[in-house]
Amino acid sequence: MGRGRFNLLFYYGIAYLVFLYAPVLLLPMFSFNDSIYVAFPFKGFTFKWYEQMAASAGLTSAFWNSVKVGTGVAVVSTIFGLLGAKAVTRYRLPWSGPVTGMIMLPLVIPGIVVGVALLSIIRKVFDLELSLLTISAGHVLVCTPFAMMVLMSRLEGFDKSLEEASLDLGENGWRTFWRVTFPLALPGIVASLLLCFTTSFDEFILAFFLAGNEVTLPIYIWGQLRFPNRLPATLALGSCILLGSFVIVTFSEWLRRRGAKSALPAGL
Amino acid sequence: MSGALDSASSPQLAQPGLGERVRAFLLRSEATRGYLLLSPTLLVMFGMMIVPLAGLIALSFWRQHYFEIEHTFTLESYWTIIAPATSLPNLLDEPFGLFANPIYLKLLGKSLWMAFTATLAVVLLAYPMAYFLAFRVVRYKMAWLILITLPFWTSYLLRVFAWKIILGFNGVINSGLTGLGLIKEPLEFLLYNPTAVTITLAHAWAPWAILPIYVSLEKIDRSFLEAATDLGDGPFHRFLRVTLPLSLPGTIAASLLVFIPTVGDYVTPSLVGGTSGIMIGNVIQSLFGKANNQPLGAAMSLVMMLVITALVLLFLWVVGYRRMRRREA
Amino acid sequence: MNQRQDFISIQNVSKHFGAVRAVDALTCHIAQGEFFSLLGPSGCGKTTLLRMLAGFESPTAGELFIDGQPMSAVPPHQRPTNMVFQNYAIFPHLDVRDNIAYGLRRRRLSRRETDAEVEKMLELIKLPGYGARRADQLSGGQRQRVALARALVRQPKVLLLDEPLGALDKKLREEMQIELRQLQRAVGITFVFVTHDQEEALTMSDRILVMSKGRALQVDNSTLLYEAPNCREVADFIGTMNFFDSTVASVNGNQVELDAGPAGRLKVGSGGRTLAPGMTVTLAIRPEKLQIVRQKPGEGTNCIQGTIGAEAYLGDRSHYYIEVPGLPRRIAVALQNAARSLDNSTSTGQPVWLTWEPGAAVLLTA
Numbered sequence: 004m005g006r007g008r009f010n011l012l013f014y015y016g017i018a019y020l021v022f023l024y025a026p027v028l029l030l031p032m033f034s035f036n037d038s039i040y041v042a043f044p045f046k047g048f049t050f051k052w053y054e055q056m057a058a059s060a061g062l063t064s065a066f067w068n069s070v071k072v073g074t075g076v077a078v079v080s081t082i083f084g085l086l087g088a089k090a091v092t093r094y095r096l097p098w099s100g101p102v103t104g105m106i107m108l109p110l111v112i113p114g115i116v117v118g119v120a121l122l123s124i125i126r127k128v129f130d131l132e133l134s135l136l137t138i139s140a141g142h143v144l145v146c147t148p149f150a151m152m153v154l155m156s157r158l159e160g161f162d163k164s165l166e167e168a169s170l171d172l173g174e175n176g177w178r179t180f181w182r183v184t185f186p187l188a189l190p191g192i193v194a195s196l197l198l199c200f201t202t203s204f205d206e207f208i209l210a211f212f213l214a215g216n217e218v219t220l221p222i223y224i225w226g227q228l229r230f231p232n233r234l235p236a237t238l239a240l241g242s243c244i245l246l247g248s249f250v251i252v253t254f255s256e257w258l259r260r261r262g263a264k265s266a267l268p269a270g271l
Numbered sequence: 272m273s274g275a276l277d278s279a280s281s282p283q284l285a286q287p288g289l290g291e292r293v294r295a296f297l298l299r300s301e302a303t304r305g306y307l308l309l310s311p312t313l314l315v316m317f318g319m320m321i322v323p324l325a326g327l328i329a330l331s332f333w334r335q336h337y338f339e340i341e342h343t344f345t346l347e348s349y350w351t352i353i354a355p356a357t358s359l360p361n362l363l364d365e366p367f368g369l370f371a372n373p374i375y376l377k378l379l380g381k382s383l384w385m386a387f388t389a390t391l392a393v394v395l396l397a398y399p400m401a402y403f404l405a406f407r408v409v410r411y412k413m414a415w416l417i418l419i420t421l422p423f424w425t426s427y428l429l430r431v432f433a434w435k436i437i438l439g440f441n442g443v444i445n446s447g448l449t450g451l452g453l454i455k456e457p458l459e460f461l462l463y464n465p466t467a468v469t470i471t472l473a474h475a476w477a478p479w480a481i482l483p484i485y486v487s488l489e490k491i492d493r494s495f496l497e498a499a500t501d502l503g504d505g506p507f508h509r510f511l512r513v514t515l516p517l518s519l520p521g522t523i524a525a526s527l528l529v530f531i532p533t534v535g536d537y538v539t540p541s542l543v544g545g546t547s548g549i550m551i552g553n554v555i556q557s558l559f560g561k562a563n564n565q566p567l568g569a570a571m572s573l574v575m576m577l578v579i580t581a582l583v584l585l586f587l588w589v590v591g592y593r594r595m596r597r598r599e600a
Numbered sequence: 601m602n603q604r605q606d607f608i609s610i611q612n613v614s615k616h617f618g619a620v621r622a623v624d625a626l627t628c629h630i631a632q633g634e635f636f637s638l639l640g641p642s643g644c645g646k647t648t649l650l651r652m653l654a655g656f657e658s659p660t661a662g663e664l665f666i667d668g669q670p671m672s673a674v675p676p677h678q679r680p681t682n683m684v685f686q687n688y689a690i691f692p693h694l695d696v697r698d699n700i701a702y703g704l705r706r707r708r709l710s711r712r713e714t715d716a717e718v719e720k721m722l723e724l725i726k727l728p729g730y731g732a733r734r735a736d737q738l739s740g741g742q743r744q745r746v747a748l749a750r751a752l753v754r755q756p757k758v759l760l761l762d763e764p765l766g767a768l769d770k771k772l773r774e775e776m777q778i779e780l781r782q783l784q785r786a787v788g789i790t791f792v793f794v795t796h797d798q799e800e801a802l803t804m805s806d807r808i809l810v811m812s813k814g815r816a817l818q819v820d821n822s823t824l825l826y827e828a829p830n831c832r833e834v835a836d837f838i839g840t841m842n843f844f845d846s847t848v849a850s851v852n853g854n855q856v857e858l859d860a861g862p863a864g865r866l867k868v869g870s871g872g873r874t875l876a877p878g879m880t881v882t883l884a885i886r887p888e889k890l891q892i893v894r895q896k897p898g899e900g901t902n903c904i905q906g907t908i909g910a911e912a913y914l915g916d917r918s919h920y921y922i923e924v925p926g927l928p929r930r931i932a933v934a935l936q937n938a939a940r941s942l943d944n945s946t947s948t949g950q951p952v953w954l955t956w957e958p959g960a961a962v963l964l965t966a
Contacts, residue, residue: 012399012402012403012407013403013407015399015400015403016400016403016404016407016408016415019396019399019400020418020419022396022474023419023422023474023477024422025437026422026430026433026434026436026437026474027422027425027430027433029433029436029437029443030425030429030433033436083311083312083315083316084312086308086309086311086312087309087312087313089308090305090306090308090309090312091305091309093305094301094302094304094305094308095301095302095305095617096301096302096305096306096309097302102309102313105316105317105320105321106312106313106316108316108320109316109320111527111528111531111532112320112531112576113531113532113534113535113536113552113572113575113576113579114532114535114536115535115536115537115552115555115556115572116327116535116572116575116576117320117323119327119555119559119568119569119572120320120323120324120326120327120572121319121323122559123323123326123327123330123565123569124322124323124326140319141319143315143319144315144316144319144320147312147315147316151312162687162689164685164686164687164689165689165691165692167654167656167676167683167685167689168683168685168689168691168750169691169702170655170656170675170676170677171654171676171677171681171682171683171751172677172682172702172703172750172751172754173677173678173703173705173706173754174677174702174703174705174706175675175677176677179677182702183691186693187692187693201424205424205425205426205427207427207428207538208537208538212559220426221426221427221428224426224428224429225428228428228432228542237429237432238429241425241426241429241432244425244426244429245422245424245425248421248424248425249421249424251424252417252420252421252424253417256413256417291673292673294673294675295672295673298655298658298672298673298674298675299658299659299672300658301658
């Protein structure tokens, strides 16, 4: 644990951060650049790409579609994840290993396979029209494992005997959930909602396969990438998304840390 | 009533009603209560994943005629993939020439190789970062972790696109280097090839690799390292003999987490891979789109999944996963 | 006072976790108003049994009755029991007052009435005015008392305590042992207390159930458990015991003569058991019941010859470890130092004779 190595690793850490951020920071940088071409040198500062972005009808409708889908998916996935997490962490279930594994399966199957499989079922078996609902269904499939993971780790980290104490003191299962489990798991629930929303908001592959006439934002962006003159407006959009994500993630972290302190078993 | 209790004087019970019996059963059977709670989630996941996968498997055994799917059982699609060549292959020109339609297996092989190199790159780059976080950062660990994951809350497409900007002909690197006078002509080899795909993937999957490795390193009891020092190991040997083996579970998790989805990725190759960077994902996507041969697409997807599973199992066996789990248990 | 002897009736209860039998066909009755302890080493099933009484586990077989009512269809929140958990389980998001008042919600008392109940409890546990504190502002001992108050405020018929004193330091633990005992006598509720510390059980309980591997070994009060253990496991678990593996040499009415191998021939009472020559038995004697003498005692008195192997001087008493050639372990002897002075002290290697009062030894067949 010598001092020399400390400095080397530290510089590596900084360099790595630069590597991570550089591509991402390019987006806001060039979104203010007064030029269609994304290249050095800078031509001038302008807001016009942001104006162009806000004025684009296709973009705003895609944005709201993504918000609608994301919200619905977040709520539904979190509910499924909560049920699953509670069942697995609070009950001794035979076969819980394989069952949990099955629920986590969407995480390890390549997105394209999931998309293709769902597409064939929806079209061939159920003969449904593709729409925002089909996109939502696909997203619920991939978000539920995340929700369950987040909630499982939250529920495991909190003292099981708190719920037993509540039962012991006369509250039935449902009231115990509202008076004890929910308040203490709240940071996890919020984290799950945010994680699922962000995952759905950003998800492209499944959405692409399962979209009908209404598109989500990633699909819209994909379409825009073909047109070089629309490029800077797309960058403006990306910068806004970056800022929004930053705000959401910071908020979620702050919540999580507040919650973590109060759920630790007293004294531990 | 005093002294011993015999069964004749045990409390009289009224015959329990059906409701009572059901409740008693539910109380007794923890497994039933648990699975009842789990049932909505289980049903949804089963219905939306197992059933479609079964459908995909069925589809791979059918035939497509223009826009109709003929539900006759046939091994046509699989045969297309693995059928051997009818004429003698020139193995120097076409290594996969042993097959009649070399493109499928060739692309699969290429995708596996690209995913492998990308995984290697990601993990090798991420490990020192995770090590730095676990062992060198004392305060603000959370801040570092947030900083690392933050960029990845942006749109995946835009991040890939950002690399296109960086590596492109008129892109950031080229215009920067030209502007600085370091080169006369823009570099052409940066974009639209497999290397660009690897670099982009190494960037895209970074947090997925860092976090499991970090967690694994963080969990290592520092007193193991102190014991190793006490027994005569210097820092390098300590790392090799204690830290590295103990961080293996996290590293393996990270590798799998990155490798498996990457094989089927088609977004990155589309944007930065050019024609030489095309991967199996692109082929599958087109089979379900323009090329219009869904059974073949289904068969290819399943072959891809099977190959991935086989490779993963092989990898785990080689790393002695089972030995490690037994030691941990 | 009409005290039911079978206020809590555990009838042939078993609990299996897969292949593991945590509790194995256990039958036991607990009287109303008793301070009853479940004692045994880790893994013996005592906590599982307690949790079955509380309703958090259901028996795989057998039946539980509390105050004559079968508990099989009664979920934990409807049982007449309340539990003090091992780690207290104080709700971190509520203050002390809300913690104690938690179980009162169903009684729909007015705020004034609830406050009055909480105050009464705070007085009882000697923490008046602590209502507004939160869990992380309390010490371990204080949290334990809040957990107690929270359970007692509901006036349960049975209070279940799961090793509540395990996390406290020695001095606090001893204080709490006395307090708990006094509290129990004051409120008159049946206490079922789980512990692995035999001294603790012996101090506090009216009766103790000694368990091992899911089975009940012996149920008795402290004195009987100590003086008359019914098997080797109980004798070994409670206090220290010297064991001599022997075979029955001859039976003479209610006296038996044993061949204790290297320890010689020893006589002991049969304790009413039917014994035959050749049976394998164990003779057990507590260290404090042995006496060390310099000369061989007279005929008819049990004695063992040996040398002093090691000695531990503890100020008010001394422990001697006597070696007898052929015996696998040294014999432990505990003597008060009343008759000892700097003149007549013993030394290692000294040949001595051990003897004991008739009736001081226990014969074990199991």
